[in-house]
Amino acid sequence: IAELEHAVVFIDEVEEIASQRSGEPPSPLQGVTNELLKIIPAFREQPGRLLVCATNFIRALDTAFLRHGRFDYVIPIGLPDRQAREAMWQRFIPAAVVDDVDIELLVERTEGFSPADIEYAARSASQRALEKAVYDDGGAASGGSVSVREAVRKGPSTQDYLDAIGETRTTVSAEVHEQFLEDIDALGRV
Structure with missing residues (x-):
């Protein structure tokens, strides 16, 4: 991805890799979540890059994942009208x-x-x-x-x-x- 001039990255069911971190004992996924939290700002700094994530369980996401600067837009898509x-x-x-x-x-x-x-x-x-x-x-x-x-x-x-x-x-x-x-x-x- 680093070599691409333009990129759209879509992560479906992102709660699988960015779920709420808990204190004890640390889960193996916490390392994945931590790494993702570090990568997102660097990815955003590059022009021509867009990261889109989807989840059915926004409550399961780590609060640090949802903060401004990582994701400025949280767009709910509910049941069809x-x-x-x-x-x-x-x-x-x-x-x-x-x-x-x-x-x-x-x-x-x-x-x-x-x-x-x-x-x-x-x-x-x-x-x-x-x-x-x-x-x-x-x-x-x-x-x-x-x-x-x-x-x-x-x-x-x-x-x-x-x-x-x-x-x-x-x-x-x-x-x-x-x-x-x-x-x-x-x-x-x-």
């Missing part, structure tokens, strides 16, 4: 059926869902629709004449999506989301 959820559903619903699906209802029902939760529900609905078409609705597997191609073209319905949403376990609990909102107030700097 209504507009973002609508854009995700527009992306995940097949074009052939998007006009027949009540996207507003899906957006409403996915409050508190992460992008991964929404994608999972969309894929589950598509799988459900295919299975229903092939095995239940006159598909070849049930002795009918509907081909797999026709089943795919038919696509998932609003109800397929609602059923999938109802069966999707969200990855962010209400408690974790509340902690995130508290962390925004305490630590966010844009």
